[in-house]
Amino acid sequence: MKEFTKIDFYTQMFFLIIGPVAFIMGGLSGLVLFYFIVGIPQLISFLVKLFLGIKKSVWYITYGIVVIPFWITVMILFKEKILNDFFGYILIAALLYSPVMAGLYVYDCYKTYKFYK
Incomplete structure (x- = not known):
């Protein structure tokens, strides 16, 4: 568990740094x-x-509640190729809250890593 949390934290930090560079x-x-x-x-x-x-934290559960619907919507769009108002609203909202949730998720990984350290 300890090794996984360490690898997970550093992996998340790496991709959080690479993402803005790509942007x-x-x-x-x-x-x-x-x-x-x-x-x-x-x-x-x-x-x-x-x-x-x-251990599942409040931030982990919150991340799952608000980000998983985005990924479900993306999968539906790739498979069914339909975009109605409901799916469009989810995608637009995700554009706004996803960067915040990404930061909170990395912070949660850090807290979990420190807990097991």
Whole structure:
């Protein structure tokens, strides 16, 4: 558990630093890169922690409640290729809150890492 939290924290920090660099270098397409570069590793980390015996914090649960619907919407859009008002609202809202949630998730990884250290 201790080793996983250490690797997870440093991995999340790496991608949180690489994401804005991609945004700066890529312009408007870099914005999409930012969301996926930061978001996909966080989603994988979230799902791994979901099935491990790691203590679930309030920030972890909040992250799951507000970010998982975004990923479900993205999967529906890729599979069904439909975009109605409901899915559009979720995606627009995610553009606003995802960077904040990404920072909070990395902070939660840090607190978990310090707890096991």
